[in-house]
Amino acid sequence: MEALGLVNYWAFIFLMMVGFYILISQGNLIKKLVGLNLFQTSVFILYISMGKVRGGTAPILTEGDPVYSNPLPHVLILTAIVVGVATLALGLSLVVRIHETYSTVEEDEIHNLDRAEVEGEVGSLDVSRVDARA
């Protein structure tokens, strides 16, 4: 029964682990970002759950003396959501730039291209770009 009452926290841990696993296991940069976002979002559930009071309402002053949920964690999470959106946007724009210069978003292919560049040490960026396309 106690385990059921903590269902939100189980969801938090499950989502966090899923996101973290995707982040580590995937070589595709976009999928990595998906994992990262899931990982960050899971924390929102943790915060929102802890602010909830059973039977509590939204913290708006009304007649009588109702029980309020704690609004502070919810407000904190608004900030964290903004941070998450900014991180995702920056991450995706980096992926766009990476795709423009490497023509791939697969991590191991990028490593191979970099290694080829180092081995063929031409020193010049422009030449290596030609190499990459070939």
Add this chain to the structure above:
Amino acid sequence: MTAHLPVLQVVIPLLAATLCAVARRGRIAWGIALATSWTAFWIAIQLLARVQAEGPISYALGGWAAPVGIEYRIDLVSAFVLVIVTAIGAVVTPYALKSVEREIDTTQIPLFYAAFLLCLTGLLGIAVTGDVFNVFVFLEISSLSAYSLIALGQDRRALTAAFQYLIMGSIGATFIVIGIGMMYVMTGTLNMADLSVLLAELGPNRTIAVAFGFLTVGISLKLALFPLHLWLPNAYTYAPSAVTAFIASTATKVAVYMLLRFFFTVFGVVFSFNVMRLNIVLLVLALLAIFSMSLVAIFQTNVKRMLAYSSVAQIGYMILGISLASVTGLTAGILHLFNHAMIKGSLFMAMGCVMYRVGSVEIEAMRGLGKKMPWTMAAFVAGGFSLIGLPFTVGFISKWYLILGAVERDAWPVAGLVLITSLMAVVYIWRVVEAAYFQEAPGDGASGVGAIEGSREPIVEAPLALLIPTWALIVANFYFGTDATFTVELAESAARTLFGLVP
């Protein structure tokens, strides 16, 4: 006016960043950034003087008293960190003008300064705030702008370096938020002073122990503690020169400050070191970092990458000082915070000068530079002396106190290792010196150096606009190395404050 200095410290760079973003021309944005960074430096000095004279400053944001409102709280440690960060900012901004014009697209320069000031805002914010969630927000402001600054590097690998940093940095930040959330669940407050009281009343508790773990890992990721440093070498190597000089000497330092803040102020010395035994973990990781990263640095062919690995080792020294869990050890750690900022700042700025003229920072490209760029290479050698820790440099002062702290704890092997790794620093600095002074310059373009436009012209000394800021830091290296009373006294009273002793 002066009553509002704590908040102005953060708000001025924040507003100036938006001005930079709308500025059309790079030089105008640079002017704004220059004025801002020097103003911030002035404010930091004022704050430090006030803290020294009157004790900690508490500032209620928007007039909402703590613990309900957000409190800005400045004590000796944070004032010291503020001075370090703003001083480096004030030196790097004049340097950035020429360096950035050479390395970054003209259209992106105003945005570069906007991101630069945002990064400064975030770093200063972490130092002034007394609210744990606020720390997270400022941390993300500084990190997100740092990712974009790094991505501005010329080499395409800068993009992947920035992406890698983004992934690891975000994991670290998320861990920190989880830790903060757990502390909030148990105590219902986010104010640091309040938290420390309530956590002490709560006593040992599994949730708090888990929160402690999350925070340790999260902060360690941000400060690049071995083995969580993987994002750092690439980020430092491929970022534009001015960015490397700034981030290398400030970002990790502020992360170390966060570590001090959480483990000394919030959790308390007894919980962190006696209950959780953090000092043992930190000691082992610090020693591994110092030894393995100094070894790796020896085998690098790119000087910026070499200095990056050396940075991870130097962070090890700071953490080593903290892990000794004594006033002397902590003094050494805080002292090295300041000293390493000057050492690495000047070394990376010297490399920026080389980048400006030669277009490459491979050791091979340094051949014969001792004759062609005498002032630049002299600055590098002087900075190198300081990194090694020769007498009359700040590096010596740091190591002196570190060894003193180790001996005080009867940790002779630790003291020995500090000396051995100093010799390893001699080896990797020597490799550059040898190339610069004892090898002939390559024939024109034969080795393939000179990748960037304009480097076909003969290599001459770097412009004064780059040399003066570099030498300003070098002079500081020797000044504070010869007369260390100011920094040592400050670090010592900061350490005492953290241990809760009377300053």
